[in-house]
Amino acid sequence: MKNSHFEFNIFGTCKRISEGIHEPEKMEQFSTFLNGITKNITTKNVNNRRINHGREATNALAKEARKNGLLLTSSGNVNAEWSSNYVSAYSKGGNKGSNQDSFIVWESFGGKEDVMFCGVFDGHGPWGHVVGKRVKKVYPAYLLHYWREASSQRSILINGDQFAMWKKSFMKACSTVDYDLELHPIIDSFYSGTAGLTLVREGDLLVVANVGDSRAVLGTTSDDGSLVAVQLTVDFKPNLPQESERIYKAGGSVCEAEDELGVSRIRASNEETTEGPGLALSRAFGDYFFKDFGLISEPDVIQRTITTRDRFVILASDGVWDVVSNEKAVEIVSAASEKDESSKRLVDYAAGQWKRKRPGFCVDDISVVCLFFHSTSSQQVESD
Template identity: 75%
Template sequence: MVQFSSFLSGLTKSISPKKGKKRRIDLGREATEALAKEARKKGLLLTSPGNVSAKCSGNYMSAYSKGGNKGVNQDCFIVWEGFGGKEDVMFCGVFDGHGPWGHLVGKRVKKVMPAYLLHFWREAMAQCPTLMNGELFKNVNFDRFDVWKKSFIKACSTVDYDLELHPVIDSFYSGTAALTIIREGDLIVLANVGDSRAVLGTTSDDGSMVAIQLTVDFKPNLPQERERIHKSGGSVCEPNDESGVSRIHASIDDETPEGPGLALSRAFGDFFVKDFGLISEPDVTPRTLTTRDRFVILATDGVWDVVSNEKAVEIVSSSSSTAAERDESAKRVVEYAAAQWKCKRPRFVADDISVVCVFFDSPSSSQ
C-alpha cells in the first residue's frame, strides 16, 4: 500500500522543473499515479461507468456517461475515494470537452488535475502546522476551505499551463469545462470552470426533497462575465442561427465578430480567446453538510440543457434506497436526459451527457 507520508515525500522529490518557458510541469504526478493505481485496485477509483462504495467515509457514488450525436464522446469523469491516501477525503469531477481535440483535452485535465491539486494542497497544509512536544500537529484554527480554495486556484492555473505546453494535444481551438468537488468530513468544496453544474438534493422541514443549485453556469452573457470579456478586448454576441446562445469572440466589433466563438466564459484550453476574456480561474465555493443533505449531482450541460434541477433530484431521490438502486441512479438521469433531447430538441444534435451522483450515507442494504 502507498503510504500518505511516502506520497508527500514523492511530491517533493518530483519537483525539478527546468528553466525556460518550454519546460514540462511535473508536480508529483508519479506519486499521484501510484496512489491512483492502488485506489483502483481497491475499487475506490472510477473513470468508467460504475459505482464506488467507501466504508470509511460513508460515501456512495454512481457514475455514467453517454455520447451524443456529435461523434466521439468528449465527456469524461473521475471518482476517487480516499483521495491522496486520505481515507476521509473524496475527489470527483466531470469534464466536458469541445472542439476538434476536445476529447483529448478533457482526458488530459482529468489526468493531471489530481496531481496538481494534491501538490498545492500539500504546500498550503505545510503553512498550517504547529509544533508540540517535538511532533507536528495540525493547527485546529486553520481554515480547511481556504486551504482547498487556494489549492484549486493554483492547480487550475497549472493545468492550463500544462495544456499550453503540451507537445501533442492542440488546445488552441479546443478546450474543456471542468467541475470538481472535494469532500472532507462535513465540508464539500466545489471548483467550477465552465457550464457543468452541481445540484444538491436535501430535505425540507416537511420532509420533501428540495433541489439546491450549488454552482453557476458560466456563460458569456452573465453581467460580470460580459464585463470582464469587454475589458479584455473581446466581444459577446448571439449568432443569428443560434437563438439564446451567447459566444465570446476575439473582436470588439459586435457587428463583425472575428473568428469562431465560444459559448463559455471559463474553460481550460481555447487559447484563441484567452487574451479576450476567457479564463480558467475556478469559482470555488464551500458547503457544510447537514443531516438533511442526501446527495449531490454533478453533470455536464448535456443534462441541464434539457432537464431541470428539480427533475434530476427527483430521479435520483426515487432510486436511492438500496445499493442496487443507487448503482443505476446516474444512468437513469443520463437516459432521461437523452430522451429529452429527442423530445424537446429534435432538430438539434444531442450533446454528450455525463453524471456523477454522490450519496452522503450508505444505502440501507447491499447489492
C-alpha cells in the same frame, strides 16, 4: 540613426514600441530583461521538477486506488465499506461524434480515507475529447500537490482554515492545469478546451470548484420533509454581467447567432478576426485563442457543511442542464430504486428530453456523477 526600444515576447520575436532611447540605456534595460528571464526560467524549472515529482507520487497512489476499486473513470459505482459515501457515475455520448465528456471519482483521495475527489469534464472543439482526458489525468495530481503544500504550511499561511487551504489549492491547480495544456507538445488546445467541475469532500466539508458551464445541484430535505434542489454553482456563460464585462474589457465581444437564439458566445472583436469561431462558455481550460478576449480558467470555489438533511449532490455536464431542471434531476435521482442506477436514469432521461425538446439538434454528450452522503449500503465497487 534613431535609437529604438524593443519589447520581447516568449517566442523571441520583438516589436518596436518607442524611440529616442540612448544605446547605453537600451543595453542596460536588455541586460536587466535577460537577468529577469533567466531567474524566471530557473524558478519555473525548479517548481516544475517539484510538481512533476509530486505527480509521480500521485500517479502511484492512483494506481493503487484503482487496484483497490477506489478510483473510477468509467460508468459504475464506488462504495468503500468504511466510507459513508456512495457514488454512481455514468457517461453517454450524443450523436455528434466521439464522446467528449469524461469523469473521475477517487475515494480515499491521496491516501486519506476521509477525503473524496470527483470531477466531470466536458470537452469541446476538434480536440475536446483529448483535452478533457488530459485535464482529468493531471488535475487530481496538481490539486493534491498544492493541498499537501498548503497543509504543511497550515499554521503559517492560512491559520488552519480547512476551506481556505482547499480554495488556495484549487486556484493554483487550475492555473497549472491550464499551463500544462498550453505547453503540451502534441495536444492542440488553440480552438479546443474543456469545462471542469470538481468536488472534494473532507469529512462534513464539501468544496466545489467550477470552471465552465457544468453544474452541481444538491438534493436536501426542507423543514416540511420534502426533497428540494439547491443549485451550488454558477453556469459560466458569456452573457452573465460579470463575465461579459471582463470579456469586453479584454477586447472580446458577446453575441448570439441568428441560428442560435438564446446561445451567447465569446467572439473576437478586432479588425483581423471579425468573424472567427465563438465559444459558448466564459471559463474553460484550453481555448487559447479566446484567452486574449476574456476567457479565463479561474475556478469559482464554494463550500458547504454537509448536514443530516443533505442527501446527495449531482455533478453533471450541460448535456443534462440544457434540457432538465434542477428539481426534475433531483426527483429522478431520488426515485431510483437502487443508488447505482441513479446516474444512468438521469442520463437516459436527459437524452430523451434532447430528442423531445430539441428535434433536429444533435444530442449532446451527457455525464452524471451522483454522490450520496449517508450510505448504508455494503455493496462493493463495480465498474464497466
